[in-house]
Amino acid sequence: MKYQRELKAAFKISIPVMMGYLVLGFAFGLLLVSFNYDWYLAPLMSIFIYAGALQFVAINFFNVKAGFVDIAIASLFVNLRQSFYGLSLLKRFRKTGKLKPYLIFGLTDETYALLTTIKDDEQLKKRWYYFFLTALNQIYWFVGATAGAIIGSNIEFNTAGLEFSLTALFVVLCIEQYKNLKNSIPFLVGTVASIFALIFIPSDKMLIVAIFISLLLLFFFRKRLDLND
Amino acid sequence: MTNFEIYIAIIIMALVNFLTRVFPFLFFTKNDLPKSLEFIEKFFPATIMTILVFYTLKDIDFSLSPYGAKEIISILFTASLHILMKNYLISIFLGTIFYMGLVQYF
Numbered sequence: 001m002k003y004q005r006e007l008k009a010a011f012k013i014s015i016p017v018m019m020g021y022l023v024l025g026f027a028f029g030l031l032l033v034s035f036n037y038d039w040y041l042a043p044l045m046s047i048f049i050y051a052g053a054l055q056f057v058a059i060n061f062f063n064v065k066a067g068f069v070d071i072a073i074a075s076l077f078v079n080l081r082q083s084f085y086g087l088s089l090l091k092r093f094r095k096t097g098k099l100k101p102y103l104i105f106g107l108t109d110e111t112y113a114l115l116t117t118i119k120d121d122e123q124l125k126k127r128w129y130y131f132f133l134t135a136l137n138q139i140y141w142f143v144g145a146t147a148g149a150i151i152g153s154n155i156e157f158n159t160a161g162l163e164f165s166l167t168a169l170f171v172v173l174c175i176e177q178y179k180n181l182k183n184s185i186p187f188l189v190g191t192v193a194s195i196f197a198l199i200f201i202p203s204d205k206m207l208i209v210a211i212f213i214s215l216l217l218l219f220f221f222r223k224r225l226d227l228n229d
Numbered sequence: 230m231t232n233f234e235i236y237i238a239i240i241i242m243a244l245v246n247f248l249t250r251v252f253p254f255l256f257f258t259k260n261d262l263p264k265s266l267e268f269i270e271k272f273f274p275a276t277i278m279t280i281l282v283f284y285t286l287k288d289i290d291f292s293l294s295p296y297g298a299k300e301i302i303s304i305l306f307t308a309s310l311h312i313l314m315k316n317y318l319i320s321i322f323l324g325t326i327f328y329m330g331l332v333q334y335f
Contacts, residue, residue, distance in 0.1 A: 083253055194279065
């Protein structure tokens with residue numbers, strides 16, 4: 001194969017993501033079919049949406065029969081952080097040609113983390129290396145999710161409590177965020193906005209309301225946050 | 230939701246998701262960011278992650294016994310694991326098993 005070297009290098013660096021995506025994808029597939037949705041929705045979503053947190057949240061959308069506008073707004077905010085990933089990859093992706101649309105599509109948290117930590121190896125054809133890395137990660141996610149959905153719909157699992165995998169994912173991501181920021185205001189803002197929305201807003205509108213309140217609060221604290229920089 | 234509604238929902242999510250990923254490539258040519266976007270870029274991820282933790286607990290009734298104790302204990306367990314072991318796979322996996330144990334056996 002022409003780009004074997006790039007594939008090998010990409011595989012090697014993607015192993016930690018493989019373990020994470022297989023397990024988390026499996027949990028997603030299992031959770032989806034535990035609500036009696038068709039198994040093939042798991043691979044379908046993993047191909048076309050391919051965003052871990054959003055796919056988990058999507059199960060909630062299905063369950064509460066969320067409105068399409070609400071889904072669009074909530075998805076936008078759940079994935080807003082991804083917009084900022086691209087900003088630091090503008091240069092890196094400049095010479096990737098026709099592979100670029102897929103590289104942008106496949107830009108998950110973990111793929112972004114790998115792409116930005118890669119050391120420059122002059123021997124490698126960059127764009128193919130990036131491509132294999134992105135594609136391998138999506139394959140892991142796809143395989144995990146599909147396996148979870150198929151196995152979950154054929155074997156009786158007591159899945160009560162499995163939905164906590166999503167809570168655990170966000171708790172872990174919070175801790176990682178704190179390590180980077182060393183500033184507790186954004187977390188306090190999120191907590192206050194969430195508790196307010198939980199108490200006063202019907203649960204199917206809670207996410208959007210919490211997001212808007214927290215944006216207002218963040219801008220209110222802007223001077224203080226900038227000072228802490 | 231019916232399957233038809235789910236397909237539409239998936240299309241919407243796929244489009245919005247791609248939009249958030251492609252946005253900077255459409256509108257910024259170099260690293261020239263407006264100041265307010267930079268501010269949101271830095272602090273909003275932490276806020277949204279916090280909100281999402283609460284969002285996943287939105288159907289738990291904290292006014293009824295055991296007052297969300299299982300969820301709170303499991304979150305503390307997951308967080309401690311992650312702070313100690315620094316491995317997100319272990320934290321998520323064991324945290325979930327721990328919660329499933331609490332829910333299924335107590």
